[in-house]
Amino acid sequence: MVAPPWFELPPRGYGGIEAMCADLTDALVARGHDVTLVAAGRNGTRAHRMLRTYDVPQGPRLGEPLPEVLHAAATGRLLDDLDVDVVHDHTLAGPLLARGRSIPTVVTTHGPLEGEPGEYYRHLGDSVHLVAISESQRSQAPDLNWAGTVHNALRASDFPYRRDKEDWVFFLGRCTPDKGMHLAIDAARAAGREIKLAAKCSEPAERAYFEAEIEPRLGPGVEWLGEVTGERKKRLLARAHCLLFPLQWEEPFGMVMIEAMVCGTPVVTLRRGSVPEVVVDGVTGLVREHVAELPEAIDAAGALDPRDCRNHVIEHFQPDTMAAGYEAVYRRVLSAAPSPAPLTGAVPTRADMAPVA
Structure with missing residues (x-):
């Protein structure tokens, strides 16, 4: 497992x-697999072993090319000494080395x-087996070498559930135009509700977007919180009347939506990207076509049952479900490998599973 x-x-x-x-x-470890993690900093996972490329994570240098490239080079050297069935890479530069190894x-x-990211994966061709995080994302480039x-x-047990909600609405995300924070402020004001950002x-x-679009809108009924994380973020999600998520782009997934729903908080959003795959309109949120x-949808969200929101996440978006999906991908890739692989054939039930990753 190669993390950024x-x-x-x-x-x-x-x-x-x-x-x-x-x-x-x-x-994957809970399902019986032997996982080696390649990452930076401390290991807070259950991986059987961790191989570090950096003692200190490189977050302050996010956006610079060299940390990613050095990480990929170090990973390639570390993999030379490992006996594994599959390499699962979550980085941008790492897949460049896939063509030089026999391990899938x-x-x-x-x-x-769209654009250059799609071209990048087209150049990689069948040296990598791609997994989309939504059908919407996959539809942007259906010609790529998709494996699933x-x-x-997320782990539902990590998030609080609250049935009784407060009157304000919540925006949670990045301070960028494509997340539509300025539209969230306008919609909350039109609905006569306070909003926390x-x-x-x-x-x-x-910062430029904040100064141009958000700062002029601050005032009565609009509270700027800045970046919130950890338990504070979870408490805010659980207390809010709804999560307001007026997307302005084709969001590949949108973790904040399932974070809100697992707290029992419905999502009011627009039909963009993965939204129809994540939110059940009229049950776990309200999906609209126009800003x-x-x-109106903000007001109507109060009629939705918070328990339905949480149950939807528990049923469809738990780590065990995600791991089962990736197991199927790993087996599919291994069964198609040109050299004999330790695991082949149809995707088995969990009772039939043997460690592969």
Whole structure:
């Protein structure tokens, strides 16, 4: 399991890919697999062994190319000494080395695939086996070498459930135009409700958006919290009347939606990206076509049952479900490998499973 070098596993704050890697690693170990983790910083997972590329995660250098490239080079050297069945890579640069090894490489595509990202994976061809995190993401580039689609997940037991909600609405995400924070403020005001805003706002582009679109909208009924993480984030999600998520792009997945629902909080959002795969309209949230429809949806969200929201996540977005999906991918890839692999044939039930990863 090759994680990015930016944050430790699991991350203490920001780090959605790292959180997913940690949950998947733990779930695979719980299902009987022997997992070696390649990452940076401390190991907070149940992996049988961890191989570090950096003693300190490189989060402050996020966006620079060299940490990612060095991480990939170190991973390639470490893999020379390992006896594994599958390499599962979650980095951007790491898949460049897949063509030079006989071990199959599975790559989860965590970001958008339009433009250059899609071209990148096209050049990699069949040297990697790609896994989408939603059918929406996969539809952006159906010609790539896909091995499957597996939704992200979270551990429901890590999140509080609260049935009784407060009157304010919540925005949680990054401070970027594609998340639509300015539209969330406008919709909350139109609905006559207070809104609390929690967002990462540290990069130059994020600060520029904040100064242009958010700061002028601050005032009565609009509370800026900045970046919130950990238990505070979870308490806010559980208390809110709804999560307001007016997406302005084709979001590949949107972890914040399942984080809200598992707390019993419905999601009011627009029909973009993976939303129809994640939110059950009229049950766990309200999915609208146009921004102008959001104020009415905010009011209507109070009629939804918080227990339905949580149960939907427990049923569809738990780490064990995610791990089962990746097991099927690993077996499919191994059965198609040109050289004999230790595991072949149809995807078995859990009772039939033997360690593969």
